[in-house]
Amino acid sequence: MMTNTGNRLTQGQFSFLPPLTDEQISKQLSFALDKGWSIGIEYTDDPHPRNTYWEMFGNPMFDLKDPAGILMEINNCRRTFPHHYIRVTAFDATRGWETPRMSYIVNRPEKEPGFRLNRQEVDGRMIRYSVESYAATRPEGERYP
Amino acid sequence: MTKPVEDGVITDAKKRYSAGVLKYKQMGYWQPDYVPKDTDVIALFRVTPQEGVDPEEAAAAIAGESSTATWTVVWTDRLTACELYRAKAYRVDQVPNTGEGTRTEAQFFCWIAYDLDLFEEGSIANLTASIIGNVFGFKAVKALRLEDMRLPVAYLKTFQGPATGIVVERERLDKFGRPLLGATTKPKLGLSGRNYGRVVYEALKGGLDFVKDDENINSQPFMGWRDRFLYCMEAVNRASAATGEVKGHYLNVTAGTMEDMYERADFARALGSAIIMIDLVVGYTAIQSMAKWARKNDVILHLHRAGNSTYSRQKNHGMNFRVICKWMRMAGVDHIHAGTVVGKLEGDPLMIKGFYDTLRESDTPMALENGLFFDQDWASLRRVMPVASGGIHAGQMHQLIHYLGEDVVLQFGGGTIGHPQGIQAGATANRVALEAMIQARNEGRDYLNEGPQILAEAARWCSPLKAALDTWGDISFNYASTDTADFVPTATAA
Numbered sequence: 006m007m008t009n010t011g012n013r014l015t016q017g018q019f020s021f022l023p024p025l026t027d028e029q030i031s032k033q034l035s036f037a038l039d040k041g042w043s044i045g046i047e048y049t050d051d052p053h054p055r056n057t058y059w060e061m062f063g064n065p066m067f068d069l070k071d072p073a074g075i076l077m078e079i080n081n082c083r084r085t086f087p088h089h090y091i092r093v094t095a096f097d098a099t100r101g102w103e104t105p106r107m108s109y110i111v112n113r114p115e116k117e118p119g120f121r122l123n124r125q126e127v128d129g130r131m132i133r134y135s136v137e138s139y140a141a142t143r144p145e146g147e148r149y150p
Numbered sequence: 151m152t153k154p155v156e157d158g159v160i161t162d163a164k165k166r167y168s169a170g171v172l173k174y175k176q177m178g179y180w181q182p183d184y185v186p187k188d189t190d191v192i193a194l195f196r197v198t199p200q201e202g203v204d205p206e207e208a209a210a211a212i213a214g215e216s217s218t219a220t221w222t223v224v225w226t227d228r229l230t231a232c233e234l235y236r237a238k239a240y241r242v243d244q245v246p247n248t249g250e251g252t253r254t255e256a257q258f259f260c261w262i263a264y265d266l267d268l269f270e271e272g273s274i275a276n277l278t279a280s281i282i283g284n285v286f287g288f289k290a291v292k293a294l295r296l297e298d299m300r301l302p303v304a305y306l307k308t309f310q311g312p313a314t315g316i317v318v319e320r321e322r323l324d325k326f327g328r329p330l331l332g333a334t335t336k337p338k339l340g341l342s343g344r345n346y347g348r349v350v351y352e353a354l355k356g357g358l359d360f361v362k363d364d365e366n367i368n369s370q371p372f373m374g375w376r377d378r379f380l381y382c383m384e385a386v387n388r389a390s391a392a393t394g395e396v397k398g399h400y401l402n403v404t405a406g407t408m409e410d411m412y413e414r415a416d417f418a419r420a421l422g423s424a425i426i427m428i429d430l431v432v433g434y435t436a437i438q439s440m441a442k443w444a445r446k447n448d449v450i451l452h453l454h455r456a457g458n459s460t461y462s463r464q465k466n467h468g469m470n471f472r473v474i475c476k477w478m479r480m481a482g483v484d485h486i487h488a489g490t491v492v493g494k495l496e497g498d499p500l501m502i503k504g505f506y507d508t509l510r511e512s513d514t515p516m517a518l519e520n521g522l523f524f525d526q527d528w529a530s531l532r533r534v535m536p537v538a539s540g541g542i543h544a545g546q547m548h549q550l551i552h553y554l555g556e557d558v559v560l561q562f563g564g565g566t567i568g569h570p571q572g573i574q575a576g577a578t579a580n581r582v583a584l585e586a587m588i589q590a591r592n593e594g595r596d597y598l599n600e601g602p603q604i605l606a607e608a609a610r611w612c613s614p615l616k617a618a619l620d621t622w623g624d625i626s627f628n629y630a631s632t633d634t635a636d637f638v639p640t641a642t643a644a
Contacts (some may be wrong), residue, residue: 007392009355010578014394018327019589021357021581023611029589036592054324054396095327101512101530104317107327122391130380134387134422138394 007119014052014117017092017109027076030093030111034072037095037107043067044075045096046082048089048112050148051141053120065096079111088114088149114140114149163228171222174210178233179219182206184240186263192300193281194523195260196245198293198466208291209239209260215285217268237264246636257466259297259523271308274434274481282469296469299476300524307529309480313444313451315532316510316557319484322424322450323359323396328588329556330359331580332400334539334563338364343373347381349573353566354389354397356577360559361385363402365429365456375405375414383421400427400452400485408436412443419447427452427485430474434481441482452537453483463632470633472501472521475508478534485535491553493541498631499553509534510557518637535559543622544583544615548601551587560584570621575614582612 006012011021019025025033037044045065049056062082069075082091091112094105118139125133140148160166160176174180186192193216199208213219217237218227241261249256270276286294320326335341335349350361361382369375382399390397403414403426411428418426426449428440437453444451461468471488478486488505489497504520510533514526538554539561550560562580569576586608590597597604602623609616 007394009392010357010574010581015357016324016395019585021578021585022589022608029593032593033589036594052394054390054394057324101533102317104321105326108324109327120391120394122387131421132380132384134383136387136391 007117012117013113014090014110014119016052016054018107019109025109025111027080030079031072031076033093033107033109034075038070038072040095040097040106041099042095042097042106044069045094046075046078046091047094048082048086048091050089050114050145051138052090053138053141054136059090059092062091065094083112086112090114116149167223167225167228169223169225173207174214174219175207177210177214177219177223178236179213179217179239180206180210181238181240184238184263186240187265189266189302189304190263190300191266191269191277191281191302191305192524193262193264193296194298195262196295196297196466197258197260197291198255199258200290200292203290205242205244205256205258205260206239209242209258209262211288211290212260212285212294213237213239213262215288216262216280216283217264234265235268237262237268255292266302266305269305271305272310272438274438274477278434278477286467293467295465295467296473298470298521298523299473300526301476301480303527303529306480306531309531310438310441310445310482311479311531312484312534313441313449313482314484316535317533319450319535322448323398325359325396327556328584329551329554330535330559331357331577331584332360332362332537332539332559332561333358333566333577334362334364334561335367336364336563336567338367339370340372343377343381346373346378347385349567350382350399351385351388352573353577354386354399355392356566356574357393357581358397358566358577359395360398360400360425360561362400362452362561363427365402365404365454367402368404375403376417379414379417379421379423383423386423396424398424398450400425402427402429402454403440404429404432408439411436411440415440415443415447415449419449423449425450425452425484427454428483429454429456430478431457434477437478437481437483444484445482450484451482452485453478453487455487465633470521472504472508475505475534476526479509479528479531483534485537485559487539488536490538490540490542490550492546492549492626493538498634500635501631501633502553506536506554506558509536510555519635521635533557537561539563541625543625544579544618545602545605545623545625547583547587547605548597551584551591552598556588565618565622568621569614570617571614576618579612579614579618582608582615583618 043065046062047059049059092110095107097106121137123135218235239262243259245257248254333353353361386397401418403411405411462471489502491499507514537559543565566576590604
């Protein structure tokens with residue numbers, strides 16, 4: 006069990022708030038859509054801080070401009086992967102940005118065991134650090150029962 | 151002194167170049183009909199002429215002294231394309247609310263154009279040696295301030311620009327859609343390496359993204375730099391494992407020589423630090439060198455603006471901070487302290503908007519009310535992340551987001567470490583306040599006016615935030631700014 010505030014993974018924009026309700030998620034979706042950004046849904050059971058490429062639950066929904074439709078997709082993803090981390094990312098294609106502009110977690114496993122910090126003492130007092138997810142030592146799909 | 155004292159430009163070459171002293175206007179440094187080229191560098195100075203010196207002559211003198219002139223005529227000008235190399239003062243306007251009938255002696259804005267060939271590519275040192283060189287000590291002007299510059303695209307393209315930039319920094323840190331949170335370790339001097347790292351660990355685990363060395367933490371008797379780096383990286387990695395988030399600590403590599411700075415930067419990189427920092431006082435060339443190092447080594451480069459207020463704060467002399475912002479974007483830093491509006495340090499909201507836009511936007515149109523005198527195309531130089539630091543706390547979160555936007559690092563040093571329930575609680579209070587305010591903003595709420603209510607709602611389930619609001623909720627720093635706009639926005643007919 007993680008010992009930080011909230012005992013949870015704190016990636017994303019809103020991890021220090023209580024879990025977002027569907028209504029709250031819809032408002033965040035509307036904010037992004039009003040800016041002309043496209044929404045993508047991604048899931049993983051390997052939440053390592055350097056795991057950039059979560060699995061895509063389909064391509065970003067470039068042509069879907071209705072928050073209700075996107076919320077349906079989010080809930081589809083939640084039903085398919087109830088024990089995975091799921092995040093919503095808003096992509097901005099404007100010149101000079103061309104990058105995610107929002108990213109927040111909308112689903113997480115009930116129990117989050119967190120990460121081990123491995124230290125390898127090397128020359129001098131240098132230490133090589135690596136962070137390892139306790140859950141990810143198990144095979145994909147079996148990590149968060 | 152064989153020359154007649156007259157104002158007009160002397161066009162007869164023989165007369166123009168015979169030995170003696172001429173007025174700068176006569177020498178050709180005042181050209182009211184000149185139309186600047188797209189490739190010219192343009193500087194805008196605020197001039198307080200000595201008594202008896204007319205403003206156009208003062209402007210011409212500045213153009214002369216910051217380009218080719220010396221105090222007397224030299225025939226060797228005729229060996230060169232001197233008309234090209236001569237800077238041209240082409241416009242002089244009296245500064246509003248100065249001169250007769252006001253409390254301030256007359257000041258003038260002078261526009262001066264410089265041909266691109268006057269400058270070496272990619273060198274802030276070369277640019278500044280002309281623009282803020284000898285000319286600032288020139289006797290013909292009582293005071294002189296560099297207010298703004300227009301940098302042509304052709305010239306900007308010779309600079310690397312920010313080593314990392316906002317877009318890449320956010321991708322690397324995996325943090326989007328909200329300001330980043332930081333804190334400066336306090337007390338700024340005296341902690342041992344081991345004790346220092348404790349502050350870093352607590353603040354990062356509690357919810358901050360970054361902790362920062364202060365500007366004057368280098369390698370002193372109480373804590374050597376290697377110890378600091380080792381303990382801070384233990385703290386960063388521990389906090390990263392405890393939260394599952396990427397974390398960082400700005401390791402200050404400022405030192406007495408470039409060799410020492412490179413040694414410290416290399417060690418920081420070897421330890422896996424995402425970011426290092428330097429101070430503005432290391433100088434323009436050292437900053438450009440470190441920016442190249444940072445680009446090559448995939449390390450973010452933070453700049454603390456230590457020293458800037460010695461020349462940027464007084465309105466009649468020195469240089470405006472917006473010019474420093476421009477030079478630092480060219481020089482290639484990724485972060486720069488640029489004011490808080492609401493904190494303890496100097497900062498008028500309109501002026502700070504000008505600084506922030508200069509650092510972050512790809513095009514900044516002329517906006518006199520924000521102190522921006524020129525349209526500026528940034529030629530795809532990456533965006534610099536401004537840093538707001540100094541006397542800010544969670545209770546101001548709505549104002550901070552309103553004035554500074556989301557691409558900014560908000561640094562709550564005292565506001566984290568001084569929290570009554572401890573450093574972790576202080577960090578959590580700041581992060582909860584931030585996320586609650588961003589959520590409310592995105593939901594379309596009138597968060598600036600409802601800010602205190604939004605914070606109170608979050609404090610109902612977050613006791614660290616409640617304690618922070620109870621401790622600092624009423625603290626504000628209301629002093630008049632010294633650096634304010636000369637122009638007020640006026641309503642225009644639709």
